[in-house]
Amino acid sequence: MAVAQQTQEKESEDCSLLPLVHDIIKCMDKDSPDVHQELAKLKAKIQEAREQISNMPGVDCSPVEQQQQLATLREQVRTKNQLLQKYKSLCMFDVPKAS
Amino acid sequence: MAAAAEKPTKERLLSVLDDLEVLSRSQKLPQPGEDVQVLELLVQRDREFQELMEVAQQQGSVHQEMQLLEKEVEKRDSDIQQLQKQLKEAEHILATAVYQAKEKLKSIDKARKGSISSEEIIKYAHRISASNAVCAPLNWVPGDPRRPYPTDLEMRSGMLGHMANMPTNGVNGHLPGDALAAGRLPDVLTPHYPWQSSDVSVGMLPPHHGNDFGLEPPGHNKENEDDVEAMSTDSSSSSSDSD
Numbered sequence: 001m002a003v004a005q006q007t008q009e010k011e012s013e014d015c016s017l018l019p020l021v022h023d024i025i026k027c028m029d030k031d032s033p034d035v036h037q038e039l040a041k042l043k044a045k046i047q048e049a050r051e052q053i054s055n056m057p058g059v060d061c062s063p064v065e066q067q068q069q070l071a072t073l074r075e076q077v078r079t080k081n082q083l084l085q086k087y088k089s090l091c092m093f094d095v096p097k098a099s
Numbered sequence: 100m101a102a103a104a105e106k107p108t109k110e111r112l113l114s115v116l117d118d119l120e121v122l123s124r125s126q127k128l129p130q131p132g133e134d135v136q137v138l139e140l141l142v143q144r145d146r147e148f149q150e151l152m153e154v155a156q157q158q159g160s161v162h163q164e165m166q167l168l169e170k171e172v173e174k175r176d177s178d179i180q181q182l183q184k185q186l187k188e189a190e191h192i193l194a195t196a197v198y199q200a201k202e203k204l205k206s207i208d209k210a211r212k213g214s215i216s217s218e219e220i221i222k223y224a225h226r227i228s229a230s231n232a233v234c235a236p237l238n239w240v241p242g243d244p245r246r247p248y249p250t251d252l253e254m255r256s257g258m259l260g261h262m263a264n265m266p267t268n269g270v271n272g273h274l275p276g277d278a279l280a281a282g283r284l285p286d287v288l289t290p291h292y293p294w295q296s297s298d299v300s301v302g303m304l305p306p307h308h309g310n311d312f313g314l315e316p317p318g319h320n321k322e323n324e325d326d327v328e329a330m331s332t333d334s335s336s337s338s339s340d341s342d
Contacts, residue, residue, distance in 0.1 A: 015152045017119055018145050024123075046120050050113065058162025059108040059155045066161055073168040080175035087182050 020045055108155050115148045 020042045027035040053059070058066060122141045227233060232247045239245060254260060 053112045056155050058158040061107050062105050076172050
């Protein structure tokens with residue numbers, strides 16, 4: 001549980017753009033020639049984030065809609081299980097072989 | 100806020116990312132007093148971006164669960180279709196069985212309504228057999244004119260032929276040459292065959308009941324019944340019962 005929380009925090013820090021912005025501001029304060037490099041990094045990070053968002057599954061709908069879909073699927077599974085159980089519990093009869 | 104929550108997460112993420120890009124670009128030309136606001140906006144958008152990324156990851160987990168549920172639903176659908184086919188087949192078998200049973204019940208009912216006493220059938224069997232219609236007589240030889248059916252001559256010399264000689268038939272306009280065709284044979288022309296006994300009156304076939312079967316009205320000829328009833332165990336039945 002603690003490991004999962006730490007992993008989650010690391011992932012949220014990974015997607016944050018503030019560290020890169022901070023580096024850019026530092027370079028600008030120092031008038032460092034690395035400003036362009038840092039800007040390029042920021043641009044690449046933003047592009048990478050866009051691609052990551054495009055490939056993420058399940059984000060094509062809002063969380064509320066997704067929960068509704070999940071509830072519907074669960075209900076479907078439950079209903080179909082009940083139906084199968086009902087039909088399978090009917091009395092069985094053997095088909096007489098044609099003599 | 101509520102409207103924003105209804106938007107797809109992807110759309111919101113991309114929107115926040117675009118804002119971050121615009122804000123980060125604006126850093127190149129900071130205006131006095133605006134740099135703090137820009138930075139605050141940047142921090143706010145970044146926080147929002149991180150929250151939305153967490154929501155997106157949770158949605159990803161839910162999406163995996165939904166995929167598992169969809170697979171399960173597909174499997175259940177397949178099971179239900181299979182069961183449906185089996186039920187359809189069972190229905191067909193049962194319908195066929197019910198139909199056949201009904202037909203059999205109809206046949207049983209029909210047979211009961213038209214039931215015939217076995218004694219009657221045996222009587223008729225004896226009558227048919229007694230007229231030598233199913234087997235030649237023991238003394239039959241080739242050349243014997245007797246046949247297992249009434250011959251032309253026998254028909255004319257029988258009761259039907261004599262009925263044609265009744266007075267009412269004289270006005271039917273037949274020519275004298277048609278007397279033979281009309282069955283009115285003079286007595287001198289009536290053939291007498293060796294197999295005919297002298298006791299048999301003219302117009303009667305051999306005493307072996309051949310004339311009786313098919314020609315006599317039911318219940319009128321008793322001598323056949325005596326022969327048959329001698330063989331039958333039930334003396335209470337009579338030919339009149341066959342009506």
